[in-house]
Amino acid sequence: MRNDEISRKVKSDNTILAFGEKLCTKRGHDEKQHNYIRQxxxxxxxxxxxxxxxxxNVEKSLENFMYPDAFKFITQSxxxxxGFDGNTNTYATPSLAxxxxxxxxxxxxILISKGIETNNQDLQTRADELSKLxxxxxxxDVSSNALRTLPEAKQNSQKELLSLANDVKVMSEYLRH
Structure with a gap:
């Protein structure tokens, strides 16, 4: 991972690191999957x-946000x-949502498992309740608009490709004459 603000946040958060460990255990043996893990x-x-x-919230870890009463805050983030637009109910990057x-x-x-392993009933309960939410x-709250936006985004990218194909065709004809 390149050294930037995002990678520093990833490297300093125990829950994200545990998630990365799980990904590496599952997919890390395949070098083709390293980019997926990074993403x-x-x-x-x-x-x-x-x-x-x-x-x-500047110093909070991901675990510190994992409370049922923070669900709305998490969805907003x-x-x-x-890139959600509340006026059109569409996403700039629906797949990311x-x-x-x-x-x-x-x-x-991972947090539920950690709660069970460390006998931390509070962590286990709040992570389980947030999971149910x-x-x-x-x-x-999130997926329905993202799924609706996906075909629109795909159509727009196809239109751009068609425009590019037409431009190439015009240029090719120009160069021939």
Whole structure:
């Protein structure tokens, strides 16, 4: 990972590092998967950066945000990172919103496991309750708009490719004559 603000946040957060360990254990043996692992860590690092941008949250770890009463805050940070436009209910990067939801669910499982292993009932309970909130509300609050935006974004990128193909055709005809 390149040394920047996001990578420093990733390297300083125990939950993100535990998530990275899980990814490396599962996929690290395949060098082709290293870029995937890096991307997953950076996406959760960008989320943590956004969550820390609010006053009073500057030094908090991802684990410190994992409370059921922080669900709305977490969804808002996800929307911020994925470029959500409240006026049109669309995302600039809809796939990122979907990926962050999946990644956070995995991080919550890591925290539940940590709570069980360390006999920390509070951690286990709050991570489990937040996980249930994700199951119940994430689709309505984040995923539905992201899934709706995906085909629109794909169509727009195809239109750009068609425009480029037409430009190449015109240029080719010009060069022939």
């Amino acid at each position: 997953k860590l950076r996406e959760v690092g960008r989320l943590l950066k956004d969550m820390r941008s609010c006053p009073g 996800c929307k911020n990172v994925a 979907l990926k962050i939801g999946t990644t956070l669910q995995k991080c919550l499982k 994700f199951e119940i509300n994430w689709t309505d």
